Amino acid sequence: MTRAVRGGGAVTRAVDVLVVGAGPAGLSAAARLAAAGAGRVEVLEREATAGGVPRHCARPGFGADALGRALTGPAYARRAVREALRAGAAVRTGVSATGWAGPLTLEVTAPTGLERIRAGAVVLATGARERPRSARLVPGTRPAGVLTTGELQRTVARFGPRTEHIGRRAVVVGGDPVARGAVRTLRAAGVDVAAVVTGLPSPAVAFAGVPVLVGAVVTELLGRGRLSGIAVRGGDGRTSVLRCDTVVFTGDWIPDHELVRAHGLPLHPGTRGPVTDQGFRTAEPGVFAVGNLLRGVEPALVAAAEGRAVARAVLERLAGGPWPASGVPVAATAPLRWVTPGLLGPEAATSLLVRPERRLVRPVLTVTQDGAPLRRERLGGTLVPWRSVRLGARWTSGVDLAGGPVTVSAEE
Amino acid sequence: MSVTRTGPLPTGEASEYDVVVVGAGVVGSAIARALARYPLRIALMEAANDVGDGTSKANTAILHTGFDAAPGTLEARLVREGHRLLGAYAREAGIPVEPLGALLVAWDEEQRATLPRLAEKAERNGHRTTRLLGATELAAREPHLGPGALGALEVPGESVICPWTTTLAYATQAVRSGVDLHLNCRVEKVRPGDPYHRLVTRRGVLRTRLLVNACGLHADAFDALVGREDFTVTPRRGQLLVFDKFARDLVRHILLPVPGALGKGVLISPTVYGNVMLGPTAEDLDDKTATGTTAEGLAGLREQGGRILPALLDEEVTAVYAGLRAATGQEDYRIAAHPALRYVTVGGIRSTGLTASLAIAEHVLGLLADCGLDPGPARPLAPVRMPNLGEAFPRPYRDAELIARDPEFGTIVCHCERVTRGEIRAALVSTIPPGGLDGLRRRTRARGGRCQGHHCGAEVRALFEEGPREGRSAGRYGKGAP
Numbered sequence: 081m082t083r084a085v086r087g088g089g090a091v092t093r094a095v096d097v098l099v100v101g102a103g104p105a106g107l108s109a110a111a112r113l114a115a116a117g118a119g120r121v122e123v124l125e126r127e128a129t130a131g132g133v134p135r136h137c138a139r140p141g142f143g144a145d146a147l148g149r150a151l152t153g154p155a156y157a158r159r160a161v162r163e164a165l166r167a168g169a170a171v172r173t174g175v176s177a178t179g180w181a182g183p184l185t186l187e188v189t190a191p192t193g194l195e196r197i198r199a200g201a202v203v204l205a206t207g208a209r210e211r212p213r214s215a216r217l218v219p220g221t222r223p224a225g226v227l228t229t230g231e232l233q234r235t236v237a238r239f240g241p242r243t244e245h246i247g248r249r250a251v252v253v254g255g256d257p258v259a260r261g262a263v264r265t266l267r268a269a270g271v272d273v274a275a276v277v278t279g280l281p282s283p284a285v286a287f288a289g290v291p292v293l294v295g296a297v298v299t300e301l302l303g304r305g306r307l308s309g310i311a312v313r314g315g316d317g318r319t320s321v322l323r324c325d326t327v328v329f330t331g332d333w334i335p336d337h338e339l340v341r342a343h344g345l346p347l348h349p350g351t352r353g354p355v356t357d358q359g360f361r362t363a364e365p366g367v368f369a370v371g372n373l374l375r376g377v378e379p380a381l382v383a384a385a386e387g388r389a390v391a392r393a394v395l396e397r398l399a400g401g402p403w404p405a406s407g408v409p410v411a412a413t414a415p416l417r418w419v420t421p422g423l424l425g426p427e428a429a430t431s432l433l434v435r436p437e438r439r440l441v442r443p444v445l446t447v448t449q450d451g452a453p454l455r456r457e458r459l460g461g462t463l464v465p466w467r468s469v470r471l472g473a474r475w476t477s478g479v480d481l482a483g484g485p486v487t488v489s490a491e492e
Numbered sequence: 493m494s495v496t497r498t499g500p501l502p503t504g505e506a507s508e509y510d511v512v513v514v515g516a517g518v519v520g521s522a523i524a525r526a527l528a529r530y531p532l533r534i535a536l537m538e539a540a541n542d543v544g545d546g547t548s549k550a551n552t553a554i555l556h557t558g559f560d561a562a563p564g565t566l567e568a569r570l571v572r573e574g575h576r577l578l579g580a581y582a583r584e585a586g587i588p589v590e591p592l593g594a595l596l597v598a599w600d601e602e603q604r605a606t607l608p609r610l611a612e613k614a615e616r617n618g619h620r621t622t623r624l625l626g627a628t629e630l631a632a633r634e635p636h637l638g639p640g641a642l643g644a645l646e647v648p649g650e651s652v653i654c655p656w657t658t659t660l661a662y663a664t665q666a667v668r669s670g671v672d673l674h675l676n677c678r679v680e681k682v683r684p685g686d687p688y689h690r691l692v693t694r695r696g697v698l699r700t701r702l703l704v705n706a707c708g709l710h711a712d713a714f715d716a717l718v719g720r721e722d723f724t725v726t727p728r729r730g731q732l733l734v735f736d737k738f739a740r741d742l743v744r745h746i747l748l749p750v751p752g753a754l755g756k757g758v759l760i761s762p763t764v765y766g767n768v769m770l771g772p773t774a775e776d777l778d779d780k781t782a783t784g785t786t787a788e789g790l791a792g793l794r795e796q797g798g799r800i801l802p803a804l805l806d807e808e809v810t811a812v813y814a815g816l817r818a819a820t821g822q823e824d825y826r827i828a829a830h831p832a833l834r835y836v837t838v839g840g841i842r843s844t845g846l847t848a849s850l851a852i853a854e855h856v857l858g859l860l861a862d863c864g865l866d867p868g869p870a871r872p873l874a875p876v877r878m879p880n881l882g883e884a885f886p887r888p889y890r891d892a893e894l895i896a897r898d899p900e901f902g903t904i905v906c907h908c909e910r911v912t913r914g915e916i917r918a919a920l921v922s923t924i925p926p927g928g929l930d931g932l933r934r935r936t937r938a939r940g941g942r943c944q945g946h947h948c949g950a951e952v953r954a955l956f957e958e959g960p961r962e963g964r965s966a967g968r969y970g971k972g973a974p
Contacts, residue, residue: 089891089892089893090892126904126907127947174903176889176904176907176910178889178890178904178910187890189889189890189895189902189904189910190902191895191899191900191902191903192899192902193892193895193896193902194890194892194895194902209942209943209946209947210946211808212942212943212944212945212946213944214734214809214810214811214812214944215808215809215810215942215944217790217794217809217812218812219784219785219786219787219789219790219812220784220785221783221784222783222813222930224929227945227949228943228944228945228946230946230947231945231946231947231949231950234947234949234950234951235949235950235953237950238950238951238953238954239950239954245953299787300784300786300787301784302784304781334808341738
């Protein structure tokens, strides 16, 4: 049900569910909600094409189709859009939510004009970005040829895999699977990859013949107009210059949390994403958050699962269910970087997602509430800083939802 | 009127000018604009591929009152006049200005003791509205200050301004009023002569009766081309950090340091783009191209900034950059007429040059008359209304009427800065189109936000490379659009 009223230059409209962001999380939320009869479900995508980051990841690793064939990112993205549309959701591209006009009401800019969209529930699924050079405080000049993986992928998508639009000789900064993706993208475009520079003591993945400088940091960008090289301080403390005309800064994700902050919603200090409970509810009644907005990048399949999982709480809300006032706060202590969600409850125990700061070999994890250990268990494998580990429901089953803060800690 | 970036310069009569201004920074552009009021043939020459591409693009973006200038200097007078002139011009030309006022915050007893003396100095410079604030009032005015702020001197009238739009407005108005702008055109030799000096460039030779040196950091080198050695320019590097827009609510005024024995300290200032700036460092260097930032410089800024406004450090940094100020070892401008050479040097224009630019231009007109220029009757300049880059003023993405006229203004391309395709296309067909992506950023803010092109870089680049599309967007942006 849509109604339109003209006023103040903006058209005011009402929908049942407004999803901001048509990536894996937003599209799967919309598909599930539309199929469940949530009414008018509208997805706003600020880019010209829906599908999110997988559109630019031309590799398998995005699940499989009905016949069991591995899906590439673009194929996965197309399927996600198709499923949302087929379920009855409206997916609008080139439409930007720029701020809040009031509770559950977003200011929107579209080529067709300004709108104010009021919704019964808002699902924020705005994703994450890699920190650019400036946010990493890398000193030096400001030449062209300094990219993130995201900009590299979009450049290839926009102009084709051609050196003219990227460069001839590149260095990739980072040591995790995203860095490997950047190396592959560069090589496929005919760009020579001179080195991978990583602060990690050893690379997370193999880089197929590319020299890897470990324990190293970029100390300066060189060149005027165009990048001419980067200065790198190696693990031995010595600084050398790598000649290159392109440098790609990879990983180091930060949630695109602008709408969250514009509303003054509390952020999770470890992730810089919004604090939610286990139903993906933020502090604002009727506003939910899912996907990589919560903590930076997890695989598309994880984000999509969150999109599906949010549907239950959204439907409850649309049916007039009360907004939980609060849950039990959960925090991680070093050497764990973060744990999500930030609040336990109100649902009975569900899982936690935990990310370490550094490599932890068979660590002992402890969940504590009010100083009393609830569960302590040695994990079988190794935790690495570029991958999260999911702690199943058993880890939080003893939590008293009327009790004090919960802490997750680790030791080797 | 023309703008050239490549190819041979005009020859024959078309290469003869009454005045050539060398250097299209904020000062040179202001001088060219002032001259454009007269029936003269004027050229503005610039070595870089855009106007405002040197010191003018990387400064602290403050429209100063001149309250702390050395009383009695030329700089003090021109800053005071320039503040008034540029304030009025900004309203007329659509340059974003926010009159936030400044607070000089004292963090120790010595600094607090200095404040009354600064108030007296301000009074001698003609500023009588300064006021001392105690710790309690200061905390109420700036609730996010770190612990230990003892008091402040309030200086009303100190404002933030868009330095990019200012230079571009001057140059645009000059070109529309008949000035030839030659970019990518470094003057390599000057052959003084009568009635014409010959200016030799790789793109050809221009001839001019009178010559103005507005070469900023290179003013001493240009002086040497005409045989003058009056001063040496020492580049003083200022590194700056720009924080994301979420920091904007942390600070309401321009927070200036109290000058003291331990150096000048750093300022924290909102920008008209809705960000917060921290800096600058002050490092005397030899290299006039050393616009890089350093690890020590950035760490020092963060340390000082964290004491002033602790919460600032939690926010993302959207830009790190460095600019070079033209220090000459004299606490004043070095503006001089050389009548025998029909030549005016405008040197030593320090960080106050943005504020003083319009007053410097009027002053230089007088000096050119001393050198024999008879400008003839003045006429009105072509009007100019610049696209608004300021957050405090309406922007196209929120303008329902503009979007209804052209849906391109409802299509946001750069999401962090909310820059629409309409604005980018308008910049590409403007009087002085950008020469590259950095120039496009200074005209629109595209790629200038928190993601630095992660999301929009490829799309903005595609629009730039596609170039101007005839009949689209130009002129739809409003009357007098550049």
